[in-house]
Amino acid sequence: MRPIVRAGGRSAGHIFCRTCVSDGPHGTPWTRGGVAAHSALPRPVPEDPIADPDFTDEIRNATVAVGREAVLSCPVSNLGPYKVGWLRAEDQTVLALHDKVVTHNARITVSHDGERTWRLHIRQVKETDRGCYMCQINTSVMKKQLGCLDVLGE
Known part of the structure; x- marks a missing residue:
């Protein structure tokens, strides 16, 4: 999963990951130093529901x-x-x-x-x-x- 840069009214330095569905509090983007505040890596695959014995x-x-x-x-x-x-x-x-x-x-x-x-x-x-x-x-x-x-x- 690659982070995408959000444009349109926001500075190009704000990076969002594809899993973001909204901006942060008070309309601020979820960024920390221009990087998404949560991981832009793919979410871990849930463990197999049938665990090994x-x-x-x-x-x-x-x-x-x-x-x-x-x-x-x-x-x-x-x-x-x-x-x-x-x-x-x-x-x-x-x-x-x-x-x-x-x-x-x-x-x-x-x-x-x-x-x-x-x-x-x-x-x-x-x-x-x-x-x-x-x-x-x-x-x-x-x-x-x-x-x-x-x-x-x-």
Whole structure:
């Protein structure tokens, strides 16, 4: 956007930007030292109304006794069309993609409360479940965070 010089009854030194719709107070032009008082640069484009998803908090680590249920929660915002996935971090085993559990381990389930908090449930925890789990959001540059599970022996 280029500033335009207003002519016609005003000195040629008064510069206005194209977004000006009127003169300043008392008929004076909106100028400061011959330059428009507000930026003549284009206005910033409003942010996309569909913001990229992000994590709103960390996954809290969990400690559970053998045989109990462990739940890891992954809080997200602005999920929109994107999907949440859960993996076992140690070996990158995919456990769930969005609502669908893809592992053959029947002790694993997923739940969510709308599109804000995604939970990985591990029932009847075994010592071999000890380790870290990754929550991912499938944005163009993948977003991920880890939460770890400690298992107390019998």
